[in-house]
Amino acid sequence: xxxxxxxxxxALSPINLPVPLVAKVTTDAVYPxxxxxKSIFIYDGQVAEIPSGxxxxxYRTENYPLLRDGANHILISDEYDHLTSGDIVRVTEELAxxxxxxxxxxxxxxxxxxxxxxxxMCSQPPRDIDDSHLLKEWLAAIPLMADDGRQIGITxxxxxLVGDALFEILASIRSYLPRSPVHMLTNGxxxxxxxxxxxxxxxxxxxxxxxxxxxxxxxxxHDYIVQADGAFDETIRGILNLGRCGVPIEIRVVLHSExxxxxxxxxxxxxxxxxxxxxxxxxxxxxxxxxxxNMDALWIDPFDYQGILAEAVDVLxxxxxxxxxxxxxxxxxxxxxxxxxxxxxxEWKNEYLDECRGCEVKxxxxxxxxxxxxxxxxxxxxxxx
Amino acid sequence: MAGLxxxxxxxxxxxxxxxxxxxxLPIRFTPLDVGRVAATNMAxxxxxxxxxxxxxLVEGVLAPSTPLYDxxxxxxxLYDRDSDSALDLLGLxxxxxxxxxxxxTSLHIFVVSLRCDYTxxxxxxxxQTEDRDAFxxxxxxxxxxxxxxxxxxxxxxxxxxxxxxPLLNFDLIRYVVAKxxxxxxxxxxxxxxxxxxxxxYLNDEVLKFCYREGxxxxxxxxxxxWLHNKNRPRPGKNGHQLTVDAIRRVQRELxxxxxxxxxxxxxxxxxxxxxxxxxxxxxxxxxxxxxxxxPYGFAIKTGxxxxxxxxxxxxxxxxxxNYILQLNRSGYRLTEQYTxxxxxxxxxxxxxxxxxxxxxxxxxLSAVVYNxxxxxxxxxxxxxxxxxxxxxxxxxxxxxxxxxxxxxxxTWLDALEQSMAVSAPTCTDxxxxxxxGSDPVYHHATQRDWVGNKAISAFxxxxxAIFKHLTTLLEDDPQAREILLGWL
Numbered sequence: 033x034x035x036x037x038x039x040x041x042x043a044l045s046p047i048n049l050p051v052p053l054v055a056k057v058t059t060d061a062v063y064p065x066x067x068x069x070k071s072i073f074i075y076d077g078q079v080a081e082i083p084s085g086x087x088x089x090x091y092r093t094e095n096y097p098l099l100r101d102g103a104n105h106i107l108i109s110d111e112y113d114h115l116t117s118g119d120i121v122r123v124t125e126e127l128a129x130x131x132x133x134x135x136x137x138x139x140x141x142x143x144x145x146x147x148x149x150x151x152x153m154c155s156q157p158p159r160d161i162d163d164s165h166l167l168k169e170w171l172a173a174i175p176l177m178a179d180d181g182r183q184i185g186i187t188x189x190x191x192x193l194v195g196d197a198l199f200e201i202l203a204s205i206r207s208y209l210p211r212s213p214v215h216m217l218t219n220g221x222x223x224x225x226x227x228x229x230x231x232x233x234x235x236x237x238x239x240x241x242x243x244x245x246x247x248x249x250x251x252x253x254h255d256y257i258v259q260a261d262g263a264f265d266e267t268i269r270g271i272l273n274l275g276r277c278g279v280p281i282e283i284r285v286v287l288h289s290e291x292x293x294x295x296x297x298x299x300x301x302x303x304x305x306x307x308x309x310x311x312x313x314x315x316x317x318x319x320x321x322x323x324x325x326n327m328d329a330l331w332i333d334p335f336d337y338q339g340i341l342a343e344a345v346d347v348l349x350x351x352x353x354x355x356x357x358x359x360x361x362x363x364x365x366x367x368x369x370x371x372x373x374x375x376x377x378x379e380w381k382n383e384y385l386d387e388c389r390g391c392e393v394k395x396x397x398x399x400x401x402x403x404x405x406x407x408x409x410x411x412x413x414x415x416x417x
Numbered sequence: 418m419a420g421l422x423x424x425x426x427x428x429x430x431x432x433x434x435x436x437x438x439x440x441x442l443p444i445r446f447t448p449l450d451v452g453r454v455a456a457t458n459m460a461x462x463x464x465x466x467x468x469x470x471x472x473x474l475v476e477g478v479l480a481p482s483t484p485l486y487d488x489x490x491x492x493x494x495l496y497d498r499d500s501d502s503a504l505d506l507l508g509l510x511x512x513x514x515x516x517x518x519x520x521x522t523s524l525h526i527f528v529v530s531l532r533c534d535y536t537x538x539x540x541x542x543x544x545q546t547e548d549r550d551a552f553x554x555x556x557x558x559x560x561x562x563x564x565x566x567x568x569x570x571x572x573x574x575x576x577x578x579x580x581x582x583p584l585l586n587f588d589l590i591r592y593v594v595a596k597x598x599x600x601x602x603x604x605x606x607x608x609x610x611x612x613x614x615x616x617x618y619l620n621d622e623v624l625k626f627c628y629r630e631g632x633x634x635x636x637x638x639x640x641x642x643w644l645h646n647k648n649r650p651r652p653g654k655n656g657h658q659l660t661v662d663a664i665r666r667v668q669r670e671l672x673x674x675x676x677x678x679x680x681x682x683x684x685x686x687x688x689x690x691x692x693x694x695x696x697x698x699x700x701x702x703x704x705x706x707x708x709x710x711x712p713y714g715f716a717i718k719t720g721x722x723x724x725x726x727x728x729x730x731x732x733x734x735x736x737x738x739n740y741i742l743q744l745n746r747s748g749y750r751l752t753e754q755y756t757x758x759x760x761x762x763x764x765x766x767x768x769x770x771x772x773x774x775x776x777x778x779x780x781x782l783s784a785v786v787y788n789x790x791x792x793x794x795x796x797x798x799x800x801x802x803x804x805x806x807x808x809x810x811x812x813x814x815x816x817x818x819x820x821x822x823x824x825x826x827x828t829w830l831d832a833l834e835q836s837m838a839v840s841a842p843t844c845t846d847x848x849x850x851x852x853x854g855s856d857p858v859y860h861h862a863t864q865r866d867w868v869g870n871k872a873i874s875a876f877x878x879x880x881x882a883i884f885k886h887l888t889t890l891l892e893d894d895p896q897a898r899e900i901l902l903g904w905l
Contacts, residue, residue, distance in 0.1 A: 152425050249491035251500030252482075256431035268502040272509065290428075294487070301491055304462060305506045307766050325422045350902055351765070 033381050033402030035111035037130040040123070044091060045105035049125040052165070053104070054132065054172040055087050058117045070176075072123070074115060088123060090115070120173050132173050138378045139177075140185035141170050143201065147190040149219050150259040151245075153288055153323040153330055155403075158189055167197040174204045184209060186216040192228065202235045213239035217284075220244035221263055223270030226277075233277035241310060243282040244271060247291050249301035257290060271306060280310040288317045288330040292337050299344040303351030312348055314341065315376070316359035320403035327407060334364040335411035341365075345372055362397045364409045370396075377401055390414045434499035435481040442503060444494050446471060447848035454848075455888050460510035461851030462492045463763055465892050510766055514851070517770045517783065522824075523571035524772070524784035526797065527562060527593060528579050529554045530586035531789050534617050535656060537649045539681055539710055542804050543581045553586045554789040559593050561815035562787040567600055568820045573607040577635075579797070581789075584618035594630050611635055615649075615656070616663035624670050634667055636660060638678040638700075640686060640693035648683050664700055679706035679754070687729055690737040698749060706754040707737050709879065711798060727875040731882040738886075745900045757904045759887060762852040765905055772796060774854040774880070776838035781812060781829050791815040793823050795832075798858045810858055832857040836867045843871035849884040 057072045061079045068085035075082060076092045088104035092113065099105055106127060115121070118135030122128075133139050143166060147158035177184070184205060191198055205214060214237045223229045232242075244267065247257040251264035274281055283302055287295065295314075302312060316334050317323050323330060334341075341357070348355040357369060358376035365373060375398040384399045391397070391414035400408060420427070446456040446466075454471045457463050466474070473479045474494070479486055481497070489495050493510075496503040517523075531552035533543035544552055554562075566574060576597060578590050594610055601608045610632040619634075627634065638660055639645040645657040667676040678700075680686070680693060690707070697705045709730045737753070744751050758771045772779035781795035791814045794800040799810030810832070813823035836855035838844040844853065859876050860869030871877040890897045 150425070152421055250487045251490070251502070252431045252435055253428065253487075255499075256426070256428045259425055261431065261434075262500075265500050265502040269505060272505060297488070297491060304460075304766055305510065322422075326425070329421050350905055 033383065034114050035109075037128075038111070040090070040127040040129045041107040041109050043105070043127060044096075044107055045099055046103045047106070047125055047127070048103040049088075049123060052122050052124045052128075052169060053087055054120065054122050054169050054176070056176045057090065057115055057119050057121055060117060072121065074117075090121075118178060120176050122169055122173075132169065133177055135178060138183070138185070140187045140378075141173075141201070142187050142189070143167060143170065143191045143198065144189040144194050146193050147188060147219070148193065148221060148260065149190065149263060151286075151322065152257055152259060152290070152326050153286055153317055153321075155318040155321040155323060156187075156189070157321045164194070164197070167194060167201065170201055171204055174201070175208050177209060179209050179211065181211040181213075183213040183215055186214065188217070190219055190222070191216060192218055192222040199231065199235065202232075202237060206235060206237055211238055213241070215241050215243060215282075217243045219258065219263070219267060220270035220274070221260075221266035223273050224266045226273045229270070229273035229277045229279065232274070233279050241280045241282050242274060243284050243313070244274075245284045245286065246271075246298070246302070247285060248294060249298045250294065253291065253294070268305075271309070275306075275308045281306075281308075283309050283312045284315060285312070286315045286317060287332075287334075287337065287341075288323075289332040290330060292332055292340060295337075295340055295344040296347055299347040303347055303353060307351055307353065309353065311354040311356060313356045313358050313374075313376075314344065315357075316364075318359060318401050318403060319407040320401065324403070324407075331407065333409045333411065334360055335409045338364070338366050338369075342369060345369060359398060359401065361400065361409065361412060362393050363391070363413050363415055364411055374398065385412055387412045388414060392417045431499075432482050435486070435497050437498050438477065439479070439481070439490075439495045439497040441475070441477075441495050442493055442507060445846060445848045445850055447846075449885060449888060453892075455885070456494065457848045457851055458493050459507055459851070460493070460514060460766070461762060462510075463848075463888065464489065464492055464494065465888065513766050514768045517768060517775075518777070520571040520573070521782045522569040522785050523573050523770070524575050524577060525562070525566045525569070526577045526579050526784060526786040527554065527559065527583075528581065528786060528788045528800070529559075529583045529589045529593075531581040532585045533580055533582040533615070534585075535582070535615055535649050535651045539648070539683060541801055549586075552581065552789055554589055554787075556589065556592055558787070558789070558791045558815055559589055560596070561791065563593065563596055563600060565785075565787070565793075565815065565820055565823070566597065567604050567606070571606070573609070575609045575611060577611045577613060579613045579786075582615055582617065583612055584614050584623060587618070587623060591626065594626075594632070598630075609633070615660065616667075617651070617656075617659050619663045619666065624666070627667075627675070628671055634671075634676045636664065636676065636678050637681065638664070638696065638702075639680045639683075640689060640696050644685055644689060644693070645696075647685055648681065661700065664702070668701065673701065673703075677704060678702055679708060681708050682710060682730060682733060687733050690733050691740050694737060694740055694744070694751070698744065698751065703750050704752045704754055704757075705741070707734055708755070709734075711801070727878045727882075731879065731886075734883065735886060742897050742900055745903075746896065750903075752904045755883070756887065756901070759852055759883060760901055760904055763887070763891075764902070773856055773859075774852065776836070776850075776853070776855045777833045778836055778855050778857050780810065780856075780858050781824070782833065785812070787815060793818070795829055796858055798862070802858065802862055807862075809861060832861070832867045836860070841868050841871070843877070847881075849881065852884055853880055 055070055055072045057074050059074045061083045065085055069087055071086055072088045072090055073083055073086040074090045075096055077095060081097055082089060084101060091107045116135055119131060120133035122130045122132050144163050145159040248254040254264040255261050271281060345355055355372050356374045357372045358374055360373055362370055362373060377398050381402045382399045383402050383405060388394055393415050443459045444456055446454045449455045452467055454466050454468055456466055493503045493507050531544050532546055613635045616636050639648040642657040646654055649656050664676055741751050741753050758769050761769045770783055772783045775783055786794040786797055786800050788800055793812045795810040795812055803811055812826040812829050836857040838850055838853060838855045844850055856876050857867040861867055
């Protein structure tokens with residue numbers, strides 16, 4: 033797992049960052065002067081002299097030349113060795129460091145930690161705090177991102193809770209990253225208001241898709257899983273409204289012991305009622321956050337639900353709905369389901385086990401969440417083709 | 418089992434609203450067999466229930482928080498205080514099923530010639546004559562028909578050339594295709610062409626034309642040689658050989674999917690369903706349409722259509738379907754088209770728009786027929802009826818009526834309105850109503866009534882038997898279910 037956030041080791045000079053610095057990093061010592069004041073130089077011992085004019089300098093080593101001027105010289109640990117030119121980081125006066133964007137990675141923008149649901153297996157437990165500073169930081173970061181057509185994700189919390197700011201962010205993406213597909217995770221509840229759905233659709237984003245969770249075909253069971261009475265009806269109405277407005281939708285189903293038994297029925301419900309959705313993702317549990325706290329109640333070995341998963345995929349296949357299996361290791365799936373398996377785990381939190389050594393399909397397998405190293409199927413074994 | 422951490426509420430809390438009773442959504446039910454009932458909701462979603470469960474459901478005493486309750490709630494048979502999105506979803510599904518109404522008249526049948534080289538016993542519309550002018554469609558009539566075609570609001574338009582034998586007026590087919598394509602550069606519809614032909618006159622010129630213009634061919638193949646030639650006599654007694662050779666040629670030169678065949682069941686066919694099907698397999702055809710005799714022409718005059726015959730035909734169909742399923746199990750994919758149409762009605766949110774199984778009736782709404790002489794009929798059957806002297810379903814004439822005259826024809830609109838299955842006696846209470854249709858032309862022909870008494874309707878008894886048979890197969894025979902689901 034790559035380190036994405038934490039405290040820098042120490043300040044090597046006075047620090048002057050009244051507001052958090054959001055800037056692109058570079059290792060290029062001959063970086064054009066005009067760009068330096070908005071960028072961060074990473075010193076890795078390769079140059080004889082620290083170039084001047086940067087908003088900050090991050091040091092990978094304590095063996096550095098005499099500092100000639102300025103503030104914001106900061107030593108970082110080797111956990112950040114993955115930082116490369118083009119990445120965007122946020123640094124505060126307190127030396128809190130967060131990698132906001134990776135030039136060569138899969139990128140998600142977390143807009144808020146607040147949420148109107150409280151899912152029993154949430155991997156990113158919500159916090160009821162004022163985190164509106166995040167929005168300003170993202171608005172600062174978007175213009176620095178590479179306009180290279182790679183997908184940009186939006187997540188939370190529930191991103192629609194930030195109100196108008198969501199549309200400011202979307203407008204900024206549309207203007208700075210016009211070719212990037214946008215994938216936003218939302219529980220869809222606020223789209224019960226058709227005005228919001230219409231406003232979202234009217235943004236005319238490039239190749240946009242909303243990932244919306246639906247956990248059961250039975251309203252009360254869905255409401256229980258998201259711990260919010262009435263959420264099923266709101267999500268359904270949200271999906272219908274977005275469908276009416278022509279917004280592509282991905283339905284996301286996290287699988288655990290509270291909803292696995294009716295999974296084929298849920299897929300049938302989707303096929304019959306929501307056939308207009310673009311795709312369905314069936315996702316293995318990520319053992320982190322609330323899922324970790326409720327592990328005993330929620331855990332089911334993916335190997336043990338193979339049959340039910342195959343039946344569910346069949347229902348969707350017959351309805352001509354594009355289906356993906358996320359977070360499932362190939363050795364836990366019957367081979368008939370391999371074509372549906374997706375390497376869905378972000379590369380910065382993806383790992384393999386000792387048992388995976390010698391596996392002939394490791395390169396096609398999504399592997400494990402770093403968090404899943406401790407809790408995973410007992411049927412992990414190398415596959416010989 | 419371990420519970421959730423204490424920060425979370427239990428499932429029972431979220432189930433509480435279900436304990437306060439439920440209300441039924443509109444459902445219909447019909448006995449399936451001794452102990453079971455087929456029940457459907459407004460959108461045609463099917464649940465097979467025991468009689469006891471049905472009684473409990475209807476009396477409002479079905480126990481909440483049980484698998485059956487969950488199933489009926491999720492399938493929109495009932496709703497409770499916990500959730501009312503069922504109403505939104507049912508509305509959406511009902512609209513989806515009827516979506517075709519806003520896209521009306523997508524199939525336009527051009528009867529380009531009444532002449533034919535065959536003298537089939539079940540046909541009453543064709544004539545053998547040397548006189549081209551008397552029974553061929555003129556370019557003037559074709560122009561008027563094309564004007565109608567592009568007035569339809571349908572996004573997809575299919576022009577089907579019929580006869581008689583349409584290839585006897587091949588020049589007109591060429592004229593219509595060229596003109597339709599030219600017009601379509603303005604109208605931009607999804608435009609398709611089919612020629613329904615006995616293939617006797619298939620030659621290089623026709624094949625090249627069909628290849629170049631992307632035209633599909635549909636033909637009749639009634640079974641093995643002796644049966645085909647008996648049902649479909651032709652001077653020279655070589656109809657079967659001509660048809661089979663031509664099918665092979667189209668498969669080779671245009672592609673296997675460019676030719677399809679269907680069969681009509683006569684009394685002679687009844688004992689031979691397996692050898693009829695074998696004929697299709699031998700030709701590497703992968704779909705067959707098992708069709709009963711229509712109650713028009715010869716069949717109705719001699720009283721051949723009766724309830725008894727329907728039962729005999731159903732036995733024929735069941736035996737045929739059983740054999741087709743066996744072929745599929747053995748690895749030869751063969752679909753029965755009528756079954757496949759009904760399965761799509763039963764198991765998908767869409768409606769395939771098959772003319773005979775529509776309410777309001779598909780005649781005139783899904784398809785319209787332009788006869789060689791400019792008369793416009795609501796369906797092929799309506800044209801056959803007219804040939805027998807009954808012009809009730811003649812909607813007008815291309816040369817004397819406007820589009821509005823024809824599609825606002827009072828007789829036709831009355832027939833559509835009065836025959837709506839939802840309001841027809843018997844139909845209104847039938848579980849299979851969402852899959853069925855109203856066939857005012859049929860009931861007018863057989864009972865002189867647009868609605869018809871369904872207790873003596875062969876249309877009803879045939880379809881009812883098929884619905885029940887398919888429901889039972891889907892419910893009780895996992896192997897058959899697997900194959901049938903593969904036909905969707």
